[in-house]
Amino acid sequence: MIRASALAVLSTLTLAACGQPDSSDNAGSVGRVVATDAVCRPTPNGRQVTGCYLSLISTADDTLVSISSPVAALAQVHEMRMESNMMMMRKLETGLPLPEDQIVTLAPGGNHIMLMGVTEPLKTGDTVPLTLTFATAAPVEVTATVGQPAVGEDHGTH
Numbered sequence: 001m002i003r004a005s006a007l008a009v010l011s012t013l014t015l016a017a018c019g020q021p022d023s024s025d026n027a028g029s030v031g032r033v034v035a036t037d038a039v040c041r042p043t044p045n046g047r048q049v050t051g052c053y054l055s056l057i058s059t060a061d062d063t064l065v066s067i068s069s070p071v072a073a074l075a076q077v078h079e080m081r082m083e084s085n086m087m088m089m090r091k092l093e094t095g096l097p098l099p100e101d102q103i104v105t106l107a108p109g110g111n112h113i114m115l116m117g118v119t120e121p122l123k124t125g126d127t128v129p130l131t132l133t134f135a136t137a138a139p140v141e142v143t144a145t146v147g148q149p150a151v152g153e154d155h156g157t158h
C-alpha cells in the first residue's frame with residue numbers, strides 16, 4: 001500500500017517535470033529578449049532617414065512595440081509590403097510579434113527599424129544606441145554599428 005502510493009506520487013512528479021513547453025503554464029510569463037547583430041546604414045549626403053537591422057529572440061511570446069534612439073527624432077518598426085506592384089513600407093501599428101524561442105530577423109527587404117530625423121551624419125564605424133520596448137519583457141538597450149548589413153552581400157560574384 002505505502003509503496004504503491006509512493007509510486008503514484010513519483011509518477012505525478014515526473015509528469016509535471018516533463019510538462020509540455022507550450023502548456024498554458026507559460027501564458028503571460030515575462031520573458032527575456034536578446035538582441036544581436038544590430039547594424040544601421042550610414043547617412044551620407046545629409047540624409048536624415050536610415051534603416052537599422054538586427055536579430056531578436058525572446059524566451060516567451062512577446063511583441064516589440066517601440067524603438068527609440070538619441071540620434072533620431074523618431075524611430076519606428078516598419079514592414080515591407082507589395083501594394084499595386086510597388087514595394088511600400090509602413091509602420092507596424094501593432095508592433096512586431098516575437099514568438100517564444102524563435103529568432104526574428106529584421107533585414108533589408110523585410111521588417112526593419114526606420115530612424116527619422118537623424119541630424120548628425122552616421123558614418124561607417126559609428127555606434128547608434130537603440131532602446132527596444134516590449135509588451136511584457138524589460139526594455140533592451142542595444143548598440144548598433146554603422147555599416148552595410150551583412151544580408152544581401154553574399155550573392156557571390158557577378
Ligand SMILES: [Cu+2]
Nearest residue numbers: 078089112114
Ligand atoms: Cu522604413
